Structures are given as C-alpha cells and as structure tokens.
Amino acid sequence: MPERNIEFGKYGARGIKGHEAVARQLDALAGYIATPVTARRGLLARLHYLTRTDHARTAARQAGLTVTARTLRAWLAGTRSPSRRNLERIEQAYRTVRRENVARYLLARLNREGRGTRVEIHPLNQSQVDRPRQRAVEFRTMNVRRWDRIVAAWAVGDDQGLDDAWVDQVVDLGSQWGQYEYVTNVGFAA
Amino acid sequence: MGEFDAIDALLAAAKQEIPLPPAAERRSLREELNLSRAQLAKAMGVGASTVGGWESGRDPSGEVREKYAYFLEGARTKLDAAAAAEAPADDPGPGDDGPAEADQAVGTDDDDVLPAPRPCVLCGQPARHQVEGFPQHLDPAECGTAGPAQPAKPTPRTEPRQPAPAGRQSRAASDVKDVKVVPVGRRVQAASDTPDLIGSAVAAALAQHAGDVEAATAALVKRAIPDAMALLDDTRKGGRYDIVAHPWLPDILRKQTARGADQIWEARPKWTRPELPTGRHEVTALDINGAYLSALKTHLPIGRLEHSTGNHHDRRRAGVHLITPPAWDHDACLPNPIGNRDEPGPLWVTEPTLRLLLRVSGPKYGLCDPPEIHESWTSGATESLLEKFRVALKDARDRAIAEDDDVTLEYVKQMYSKFVSTLGESNYNRELYRTDWMHLIRSQAFVNLWWKAHRAYDEGLMVVRAMGTDELHVTGDWRAVFPEGRGVTEVKVKDVYTVGTGPDQPPQPPESPS
Numbered sequence: 001m002p003e004r005n006i007e008f009g010k011y012g013a014r015g016i017k018g019h020e021a022v023a024r025q026l027d028a029l030a031g032y033i034a035t036p037v038t039a040r041r042g043l044l045a046r047l048h049y050l051t052r053t054d055h056a057r058t059a060a061r062q063a064g065l066t067v068t069a070r071t072l073r074a075w076l077a078g079t080r081s082p083s084r085r086n087l088e089r090i091e092q093a094y095r096t097v098r099r100e101n102v103a104r105y106l107l108a109r110l111n112r113e114g115r116g117t118r119v120e121i122h123p124l125n126q127s128q129v130d131r132p133r134q135r136a137v138e139f140r141t142m143n144v145r146r147w148d149r150i151v152a153a154w155a156v157g158d159d160q161g162l163d164d165a166w167v168d169q170v171v172d173l174g175s176q177w178g179q180y181e182y183v184t185n186v187g188f189a190a
Numbered sequence: 191m192g193e194f195d196a197i198d199a200l201l202a203a204a205k206q207e208i209p210l211p212p213a214a215e216r217r218s219l220r221e222e223l224n225l226s227r228a229q230l231a232k233a234m235g236v237g238a239s240t241v242g243g244w245e246s247g248r249d250p251s252g253e254v255r256e257k258y259a260y261f262l263e264g265a266r267t268k269l270d271a272a273a274a275a276e277a278p279a280d281d282p283g284p285g286d287d288g289p290a291e292a293d294q295a296v297g298t299d300d301d302d303v304l305p306a307p308r309p310c311v312l313c314g315q316p317a318r319h320q321v322e323g324f325p326q327h328l329d330p331a332e333c334g335t336a337g338p339a340q341p342a343k344p345t346p347r348t349e350p351r352q353p354a355p356a357g358r359q360s361r362a363a364s365d366v367k368d369v370k371v372v373p374v375g376r377r378v379q380a381a382s383d384t385p386d387l388i389g390s391a392v393a394a395a396l397a398q399h400a401g402d403v404e405a406a407t408a409a410l411v412k413r414a415i416p417d418a419m420a421l422l423d424d425t426r427k428g429g430r431y432d433i434v435a436h437p438w439l440p441d442i443l444r445k446q447t448a449r450g451a452d453q454i455w456e457a458r459p460k461w462t463r464p465e466l467p468t469g470r471h472e473v474t475a476l477d478i479n480g481a482y483l484s485a486l487k488t489h490l491p492i493g494r495l496e497h498s499t500g501n502h503h504d505r506r507r508a509g510v511h512l513i514t515p516p517a518w519d520h521d522a523c524l525p526n527p528i529g530n531r532d533e534p535g536p537l538w539v540t541e542p543t544l545r546l547l548l549r550v551s552g553p554k555y556g557l558c559d560p561p562e563i564h565e566s567w568t569s570g571a572t573e574s575l576l577e578k579f580r581v582a583l584k585d586a587r588d589r590a591i592a593e594d595d596d597v598t599l600e601y602v603k604q605m606y607s608k609f610v611s612t613l614g615e616s617n618y619n620r621e622l623y624r625t626d627w628m629h630l631i632r633s634q635a636f637v638n639l640w641w642k643a644h645r646a647y648d649e650g651l652m653v654v655r656a657m658g659t660d661e662l663h664v665t666g667d668w669r670a671v672f673p674e675g676r677g678v679t680e681v682k683v684k685d686v687y688t689v690g691t692g693p694d695q696p697p698q699p700p701e702s703p704s
C-alpha cells in the first residue's frame with residue numbers, strides 16, 4: 001500500500017504501530033493480574049486461574065502449559081517451584097486463556113449493539129524532528145462499529161491479523177490515513 | 191380645501207419641544223443614581239453612545255426626547271426626595287423596575303389620594319394613591335411586584351440597579367420576569383425550550399416509580415455517572431475544544447502499584463491551630479457548599495501533557511509541576527498552602543497549588559518566598575472547558591433548593607461528586623481517563639478552602655481548623671464575613687462547640703500579618 005511508511009523514524013519521529021497501541025489498550029481493559037509471576041502471590045493467582053475447572057485446565061493445556069497434574073499440585077502446594085522456562089509458559093498460558101475468556105464480553109461492550117465505540121487517535125511524537133521536516137498531524141477521533149476482527153485477532157495473539165483488521169478501520173480517516181499508521185496512543189473505553 | 195385642513199392639523203400637532211436640562215446636568219443626574227449609560231440606553235431603547243451624545247450636548251427629538259425628559263425629571267425628583275428625607279424606608283428598594291421608575295420617591299408632597307381606585311402602574315392591582323399622576327401603591331408590601339421580594343434595606347440607594355427589560359413599551363406591563371435565552375445556531379432560544387437533561391431525567395424517574403421519592407432517588411443515583419457524561423457531551427456541543435478522554439499520560443500520573451497512589455501531591459489541608467489564647471472560645475465548624483462543584487472552574491490542560499524544565503511558569507498552560515516548596519512561617523495562624531506534608535524536598539504539585547503559591551508569594555501578600563519549579567508536564571489550558579457543565583449543574587442545584595426538591599438535589603450532588611471521583615483510572619467510568627484533571631479539580635477545591643481560611647483571617651476571625659475539602663472552623667462573628675445559606679457561594683454551619691475554660695473571650699483582633 002502506498003500509504004505505508006517505509007523508513008519510519010528516519011528523521012526522529014517516534015511512535016508505535018497503531019495495532020500495537022490497540023492491543024495495549026485491549027490488554028489494559030482485560031485487566032490481568034498485576035503482581036508479576038515471579039512473586040509467589042502472582043504465581044499462585046495464575047495457577048488458580050488456570051486450574052479452577054476442567055474447562056480451564058483444558059484451555060491451559062491447549063495454551064501450552066503441558067505439565068502433569070502432579071506437578072501442578074506440587075507447584076500449588078509449594079513443595080516444588082517452577083523453573084524459569086515454566087514460569088514463562090505459565091505467564092503465556094495465563095494471558096492466552098484470560099484473553100479468550102474476556103474476548104466475548106469485551107466484544108459486546110465495544111460493539112454496543114452496533115453503536116460502536118469512539119476511538120481517539122493521538123498522532124506520533126515529532127518533538128525530535130527538525131522543524132522544516134515536521135508535519136501538521138492532528139488529533140483525530142472516529143467511531144469504530146465492528147470490532148469482531150480486531151478482538152478475534154487480539155484474542156489469539158495474531159499480530160498480522162490485528163494489523164490488517166486495524167488498518168481496515170483506519171482507512172476511514174480519509175486519504176491521509178497513512179499519517180496515523182504510527183501513533184503515540186490509541187484511546188477507547190469499554 | 192382638504193389640503194389646508196391637513197396643514198392646520200399639522201400646525202396644531204406641532205407643539206413646543208419639551209425643554210431639557212443642560213448637558214452637564216443630564217450626566218450628573220444619571221451618575222448620582224448610580225446608573226450606567228448602558229442601563230439607561232437599554233431602558234430607552236437606544237444605543238449607549240447615543241446617550242453619551244445627549245450628555246455631551248446633542249439633543250434628542252421626537253418620542254425619544256419625551257422619554258428622556260421623563261427620565262431626567264424623575265431622576266431629579268428622586269434625588270431631591272432622597273436629599274430631603276434621609277430615611278428612605280418607603281423606597282421599594284433595588285430591582286423594582288429599573289431606571290424608568292426613578293420617580294419612586296414616595297412619601298414626598300406630590301402624592302395624593304385618588305377618588306376611585308385605579309390600576310397600579312407597577313403591579314396592575316387597584317391602588318388608591320397617585321404620584322405625579324401615576325396611580326401606584328405607596329407601601330411596597332401591597333404592591334404585587336416589588337412588595338414580597340424586597341426586604342426593607344437600610345441603604346437601598348447604594349445597591350446596583352437592575353436594568354429594565356429591553357423592549358418594554360409601557361410602564362404598566364404586569365409581567366416582570368425576564369426570559370433567559372441561550373444561543374442556538376444563528377438564533378437565540380428561550381432557555382426553557384432547550385432540552386433539560388437533568389429535569390427530564392428526574393421527571394422520568396419519578397414517573398417510572400409512581401412518585402416514590404426514595405425509589406426514584408436510588409434509581410437516579412445508580413445512573414449518575416453515565417448521565418453526567420451525557421450532560422458533559424451535551425454541554426460541549428459547539429465548543430471550541432474537543433475533550434480528549436484518553437491521552438497518553440506520563441509515568442508520574444500512573445499508579446505505581448495496583449492499589450498504590452501516583453506521585454501527585456494534591457495539597458489536601460489538614461491543619462489545626464497549634465494554640466488558642468487563654469479563655470473560653472466558641473468555635474463554629476463551617477461547611478462550604480458544593481466545594482467540588484465550584485472547583486470544576488479551574489485551568490484544565492486540553493491536550494497531551496508536554497515536558498519542560500526550568501524555573502518558569504506559563505500562565506496559558508496548566509498541568510503538574512515538580513517544585514521545591516518555600517518555607518512557611520505562618521503555621522500559627524494560617525494553614526500551609528501545600529497542606530500537611532512531613533517529607534522535605536521537591537514534590538509534584540498541580541496547577542492550582544502552584545498558582546496559589548505564586549500568588550501568596552507575590553507583592554500583594556508576601557507571605558512566603560516563591561516556589562522553585564524544576565520540571566513541568568503541561569498543556570495549553572482553558573478555564574472554560576467544564577464551565578457550561580458546571581453552570582448547568584449549579585442552576586439545577588439552585589432550582590432544586592428553591593423548590594425544595596430533594597430528588598434533584600441528591601441527583602445533582604451525585605453527578606458532580608462521582609464525576610470528579612471517577613475522572614481518573616476508575617472502572618466505574620471508562621469514558622474519561624484524565625487523572626491529571628482529577629488531581630487539578632481536587633486541588634482547586636483545597637485551594638478554594640485555603641482562600642476562605644485566608645479571608646476569615648484577613649477579616650479578623652480566628653481560624654482554628656481547615657481540613658478536608660470543605661471544613662473550616664472559626665471563632666468570632668463569621669456571619670459578617672461569610673453569608674449563611676445553601677448556595678455555592680454561601681456556607682452552612684456543621685457544628686458549634688466551645689473550647690477552653692474561663693470567662694468568655696471577645697473576638698480577638700487579628701494578629702498583624704507579617
């Protein structure tokens with residue numbers, strides 16, 4: 001696509017891809033456990049979340065936590081503690097399962113029965129760009145009515161899919177949507 | 191012959207023009223009545239500069255001349271009467287009907303009894319007296335318009351006069367209520383015709399619960415936050431600035447841990463006077479009405495906060511600042527503007543606190559040294575961002591108090607207090623994530639309380655405590671300083687208690703400010 005930036009940041013502009021900002025905001029709305037997995041409290045909270053029901057256990061196994069029930073019991077009882085690699089797996093499995101569980105409700109709140117959600121797009125940061133190369137990029141808002149593809153891609157952690165789904169929405173900003181490929185922040189409520 | 195008849199009629203109609211006093215006297219007559227040119231011009235239906243022209247030598251003609259002559263004549267009568275009798279107890283007081291009725295000086299010689307009652311020119315009710323040929327009530331208590339609303343004031347002449355409603359053709363208009371208008375597009379509309387979100391929500395809730403006040407109040411309290419956001423959106427229609435609801439925020443405005451606080455110091459006052467003079471003191475705990483409602487008027491940053499360094503304050507921007515606060519030597523009689531902080535060293539304060547410090551360190555007050563600013567996160571600011579929102583809530587509150595409507599009162603209170611408390615990262619209001627505004631509005635409430643404490647101190651009261659958002663304990667005759675009532679500019683009494691033993695102490699003269 002011609003609107004895509006080729007060498008972003010060459011003259012000092014700073015920002016993140018729009019879909020990354022969207023994923024950040026969705027993560028913030030999903031509300032993960034705040035305590036890190038390296039702390040005992042955080043580890044127990046995640047393990048409890050992943051082992052509460054049979055459904056949760058199955059989901060955790062599918063998300064990559066392939067340890068025996070005996071090991072899980074030992075971790076929960078505190079007789080053994082997971083290795084660093086297993087801690088990463090627990091964290092990864094927790095985030096995946098949490099996203100899957102939350103996605104349905106988040107989607108309903110964002111779609112609001114077809115009324116959609118107002119999204120604020122804060123433009124990239126040009127404070128480090130030479131004055132003659134700076135461009136007037138304004139703060140924009142738009143209403144996103146269909147969040148299905150965005151939330152689905154976010155829930156399965158599909159970066160490319162999320163990018164495509166987000167760009168599909170951003171083109172509604174008009175012919176200059178390429179200026180909003182990189183942003184400092186994308187804000188919306190759910 | 192008909193042509194000559196017409197000329198005869200014209201000659202008969204052309205009469206001598208009414209003589210007017212000289213130009214200098216016209217002006218002094220108006221000024222002695224404390225009337226502005228604009229007020230008079232409005233009453234006469236001409237421009238203010240036209241009145242200025244008359245007062246500098248030009249002469250009006252025609253119908254306007256008669257009106258002007260009538261005004262000048264009335265003004266002179268009124269001034270003469272006031273000079274003759276220094277007891278203006280019969281004066282209907284301010285706000286009766288403006289300058290056109292300047293001949294209200296009753297109790298003089300030129301009022302007489304009518305043989306039969308005729309309608310009063312002020313209220314339309316039958317009156318038995320006339321003044322200079324205009325039938326009217328001599329006692330304001332009888333007069334339907336001016337009577338009940340006007341308590342007898344000892345010096346009514348010094349009060350500002352209300353201008354008469356424009357477009358009034360005759361003095362006999364019976365309806366004196368002004369119509370409040372608001373601009374809508376290119377026209378104006380009566381304020382009563384615009385949709386009243388608060389009133390309609392209350393009416394709908396009452397209808398739904400079949401007049402059950404408690405159930406309706408509970409239902410309204412439950413929806414206070416979304417309703418406040420809808421009201422905010424409604425009041426921003428046609429506004430100059432968009433409300434940015436989800437800006438990028440610097441780390442100092444983010445909570446360090448899930449339950450922790452961020453780094454902003456809101457300067458909440460929590461101050462008690464260390465010692466009182468010996469004797470017995472009656473302390474009154476005053477409560478400031480609607481402290482957070484008034485605090486919605488503050489300089490709020492519009493867009494994203496930008497970083498800057500250096501000891502410089504830009505009055506057109508607002509945000510949070512890292513400052514080293516100055517030393518405060520008046521803890522014995524006034525609270526510290528930065529509140530009750532134990533930790534020394536630099537701290538992040540908000541715009542209202544910084545402005546307070548800069549103001550009290552200025553030449554007018556000189557209470558402390560100016561603070562030293564190290565860093566700032568600021569954005570272009572405006573004071574009017576929430577102004578229409580605040581005025582809408584305040585009007586609804588005033589109306590509810592006047593009509594004794596507890597449902598609306600509680601609803602409005604919930605709207606503004608929950609709006610302020612959920613402005614930041616609250617899960618109860620996800621439409622607005624302005625942690626910076628939340629801090630600024632709270633600080634503004636604390637700053638307003640500080641100024642109230644300073645005013646009490648300045649007027650000779652003794653400030654005993656200043657705490658929380660809206661509580662001020664004073665001794666002395668506070669009624670002379672703060673009006674008592676339920677409006678946002680008034681205070682109400684929370685508690686009265688006595689401290690100390692011994693004989694009653696008269697109000698202390700203020701300690702001289704250093």
